[in-house]
Amino acid sequence: MKRFAMFWWDFLVGDDWRVAVGIAIGFGLTAILAATSVPAWWLLPLAVAAVLWLSLRRVVP
Amino acid sequence: MSAFLASAVETVEALTIVLAMGITRGWRSTLTGAAAAGLALAAIVAALGPALTVIPIDVLRLVVGALLLVFGLQWLRKAILRASGWRAVRDEGAVFERERAAARTAPHQERAGLDWYAFTISFKGVLLEGLEVAFIVLTFGTTQGSIGLAVIGAVAAVVLVVIAGVVVREPLSRVPENTLAFAVGVMLTTFGIFWGAEGAGVDWPGGDASLPAVLGFVLLVSLGYVSALRRRKLMPA
Numbered sequence: 001m002k003r004f005a006m007f008w009w010d011f012l013v014g015d016d017w018r019v020a021v022g023i024a025i026g027f028g029l030t031a032i033l034a035a036t037s038v039p040a041w042w043l044l045p046l047a048v049a050a051v052l053w054l055s056l057r058r059v060v061p
Numbered sequence: 062m063s064a065f066l067a068s069a070v071e072t073v074e075a076l077t078i079v080l081a082m083g084i085t086r087g088w089r090s091t092l093t094g095a096a097a098a099g100l101a102l103a104a105i106v107a108a109l110g111p112a113l114t115v116i117p118i119d120v121l122r123l124v125v126g127a128l129l130l131v132f133g134l135q136w137l138r139k140a141i142l143r144a145s146g147w148r149a150v151r152d153e154g155a156v157f158e159r160e161r162a163a164a165r166t167a168p169h170q171e172r173a174g175l176d177w178y179a180f181t182i183s184f185k186g187v188l189l190e191g192l193e194v195a196f197i198v199l200t201f202g203t204t205q206g207s208i209g210l211a212v213i214g215a216v217a218a219v220v221l222v223v224i225a226g227v228v229v230r231e232p233l234s235r236v237p238e239n240t241l242a243f244a245v246g247v248m249l250t251t252f253g254i255f256w257g258a259e260g261a262g263v264d265w266p267g268g269d270a271s272l273p274a275v276l277g278f279v280l281l282v283s284l285g286y287v288s289a290l291r292r293r294k295l296m297p298a
Contacts, residue, residue: 019131027126027261035262041266043258044254048279052134055138056138
């Protein structure tokens with residue numbers, strides 16, 4: 001059971017769990033902004049770019 | 062196109078394992094394992110495909126967007142690190158030799174008339190490499206309303222790569238795997254952003270017409286990161 005759970009964790013989350021958390025936060029903020037009158041389309045692309053850079057910088061000193 | 066490219070990359074990797082097993086331990090058990098994994102993947106797509114179509118479209122876009130982003134960023138992150146020299150490029154020849162060495166020393170155990178080692182390694186190799194492709198087929202297929210087309214793209218890549226493998230009879234080391242992985246990462250991330258944002262309630266300016274702009278943004282950012290990390294690699298310590 002533990003190995004099964006580990007497999008799915010590795011499959012869905014991969015090397016860096018912070019990426020999955022960052023994406024979840026990005027979606028949350030986008031949904032909140034989209035509920036207002038302010039355009040929200042720009043937020044997720046910038047959030048994804050930032051999450052990717054932070055994840056890369058964890059590997060690159 | 063995304064399903065085709067992702068399938069091509071994963072098939073090259075699975076083919077290396079299957080070739081190593083087949084040449085070292087014999088083809089019957091190896092091909093039985095690969096075929097069983099192929100059937101399992103087909104069953105996953107056939108079972109989950111219809112189930113996904115009953116989910117409301119906004120929820121589906123959010124779930125699909127999140128999945129594509131998680132997968133896409135994993136592909137892109139690895140491809141950027143490899144392209145900038147911070148991670149070794151996958152060497153199919155080395156993987157092939159490693160698998161062959163392990164296959165030579167593994168004990169022979171027969172179950173159901175099969176060499177169990179060759180069967181399980183081949184089965185696991187094909188299933189694990191193919192599972193992500195199955196999810197990509199499902200996500201693209203359901204969101205664009207044509208799982209069949211995504212399946213055809215993925216199967217076409219498998220057929221092409223297997224034919225190439227049969228012709229050269231060795232791992233496909235010369236396939237530009239990282240370039241393909243980079244392209245897959247860019248596409249998955251683009252569609253993940255686009256559909257995920259729609260699912261979160263975003264109205265894209267110009268509707269679907271903004272998709273190429275998102276693609277351009279992801280591509281430019283990714284190439285910029287490769288360039289920045291390359292410069293950092295060349296900097297004296």
